[in-house]
Amino acid sequence: MKQLTKLSNIDQFLPRWTKRVIAETGGRDPLGLSRVSDMIVEFLLTGITTQTNRARYYSFYCWNIWNIWHIHLTEKPQKYKDFVDSFRRREAVLAMSTYANNSNTSPVGIKAARPILEKGFQRGEMDSNFRVLPSNALGGYGQYYGGSLYQLGLTRRIENGIDHLNKGMGEALAEAFHLSIHETPYIQKELFRKTKIPLVDFDGSKKLLTLDAIMKKSGVIERKLLIDLFFGFNGTTICESTLLRRHTLGQILHILCEYERHDLYLNLDSIDVIFVYAPSYFDVIWSEEDDKTIPYKCPEKFRRCHSLWRQFCLQQYFTNALENILFAVLEIIGNESAGLTIENIVLRLMETTFLKVLREKAGKDCYRPREILKAFNIEDIPTHEASYDLQQLLIPTAKNSEFDILRISEEDTGSVTAKAMLLLAVLYGKWRGIQDEEGMCYVHEHAGNGLWFWTFMPIIDKWLDKNTKWDETLERIIRCFIVDQHDRIMYEKKRLESCWFRTDGNRLFKEQEYSPKFRANRHLQAVNIMRDLCLIESDDEGYLSITSKGKTILNKILNEHECVIRKTIDSICMRYLIVAPMIMRS
Structure with missing residues (x-):
């Protein structure tokens, strides 16, 4: 009997709160913690982004812009507008065909295509003269796939802002796509030149003009070429x-x-x-x-690749810890019209369930940071062997692993902050003694001024001092890694009007909500x-x-x-x- 394992999405381990929290968009990064994450993922999955999730778009867009085959061979646009008009008609037909053939799919532009498709069935002809994405003249290519095709060496930008296809794989993909749809009325009757397509011709073409057609017999050549492209099988050196x-x-x-x-x-x-x-x-x-x-x-x-993904995961846990602290700070100052000083914020955090949560997880009182490290058997800067042993011990099912810590119930800002401190402690124990992992070497070389866990670890070294107190620890983290880091990122982005909090004198004032999130992988x-x-x-x-x-x-x-x-x-x-x-x- 098959055992079905349906693990919950990582989102279940993100912080929850007792009141409604505004949903975040992917571009919101108040502490600049996405920089290292994005750098790692871009290196590991070049050409695949969070918005490029269908294989056939890569071959379709090659066909759509091929300068010597389709648009330029049959229509020869002289102006950028001519190029856009030609491009738009074909993309509209692809969106309508994909949805008409399988209503469970969601091609780029489904919202725009659905009502036009319904009208087309009523009138007996399809109108292809519309933008699949009203905000972008080149639709999914301009919004999502263009950069990926460029990164994969399929396209280049030349005169008049018109993208052209490169020889080799780009042209091969264009030919393969064309071959798969060559016998359709859409091609045979050159309906790509027109804005109105008779319903009978649309019906006769739609099965091959869909994103799903690449999985059929007609898409075998496209599949072979795209496998070679994504896996890098198309050259002697890569x-x-x-x-x-x-x-x-x-x-x-x-x-x-x-x-x-x-x-x-x-x-x-x-x-x-x-x-x-x-x-x-x-x-x-x-x-x-x-x-x-x-x-x-x-x-x-896969050792090098595996090591880099470990660093990505480490950065996500570090991100979650710091953003939990940011979240707690925003919650506290949000109820104070006169703002609060950092000292007062720290006092509010420690007045709540902060020490209670630490005691429950550590099994003893943790009045000082040193005591929380002792809960992980850390009494000195960890050696390589100590960090490695802790990595082997604290697997997902273990008490006080990263997964276990992220399950802590969040009663108030104190418990949120305690969760962050526990997470930082376990990351410190697991990684402080590791200095020779390949992924870590790469991040060090390329992170630049990006904030990542290794730049933070010296802060936790100070927790080993028996004289270090929680109030001074929290104050330093909030001042250096929340307030100063937030202001630095806002200045760099020139987005001061979009900040999450502002400072006036020595007081902090809340500007907008933020909830921690794991970055896309x-x-x-x-x-x-x-x-x-x-x-x-x-x-x-x-x-x-x-x-x-x-x-x-x-x-x-x-x-x-x-x-x-x-x-x-x-x-x-x-x-x-x-x-x-x-x-x-x-």
Whole structure:
């Protein structure tokens, strides 16, 4: 009997509050903590973003803009407006065809396409003269996919602001798309030139003009080319970012195989936990059904990729801790029309359930920061062995693991702040002694002025001093890593009018709500793309499995010799090992 493992989405571990909190959008980053996260994810999944989750858009947009094949060969636009008009008509037809063929799909522009599609069925002809995204003349390409196609080397920008296709893979994808739709009335009657399409011709074309058609027999060439593109199989040498994208996609396939090997089946709703946090950070696969974990051994070939994803997860837990403190600060000052000083904020935090929560989790009173570290058997700066042992001990099911801490009930701002301090303590214990992990070396080399956990760890070193008190600890964190960091980020973005709080003299005044959130890791988009490419399949309930083609690709990755053009990450590691001790002493 199959054991079904449907883990809750990571959002369940985000802070909750007893009153309505305004939902956040992805661009809101008051402390600049997304910078390091985005840098890591961009390196690991170049060309795949949080908004690019369908494989066929990559080949469709190549076909749509190909300068010597379709628009330029058949219509030869002389002005940017001509290019946009031609582009828009084709994209509108793709959106309408996709929805008409499968109402459960959501192509770019579904809101605009649905009412026009309904009118078209009534009138007997479809109108393709509309923007799928009213805010962008080039629709999904201009809003979402254009940057990805450029990063993958498929397009270039030349005169008049018109994007052109590069030779090689870009042209091959355009030809493959055209070949798959060549026999439709839409192409045979050159209906792409017109704004009105007879219903009979639309019906005769829509099955091949959909995003889903790539999974059919007609899409076999497109699938082959896109697999080569995403996995970097189309050249004798590849750059390091292409290699890491290959290994990230390969590790997803490998993790799926491991779950299946243990008779566990994964749901789309559990992407974050399954493909990122459990195997990449905790090195386990996790059955929530019986709350057991099974060790996950990452293939040696994926070691560098695996290490970078660990650093991404570490940054998310660090982000959650600091943003919990920001949240608590905003809640306290939000009820004070005259504002509050940082000293008064700290007093309010410690008047509530702060010490109570620490005592419940530590099993003893924690009147000073040193005592919370003792709860994790930390009495001195952790060695490599001590940090490694703690990483092995505090897996998701263990008491006081990151997952366990994030489950703390939030009664008030004191419990929120206690949760943040506990999370910082366990991260310190797990990582303070680790100085030679490859992912950490890369982040150190590329983070610049970005705030990440290693720049914060010297603050926690001071917790080991028996004379360090909670009030001075909280005051320093709020002043340096909340107030000063917030102001620095707002000045850099030149968004002072959009700040979350403002200072007047020595007092803080709340400007808007904020709730902590985990940053996107793009694994859901990667899984959706690999489903389109028939490497992963899902049943009606969203449970995932790897296909025979997916296993073939995984074996090819694991067994293939890789010739990589690399920025010698080994030399980066050596420089890092030299400077890391100096950083920690500063």
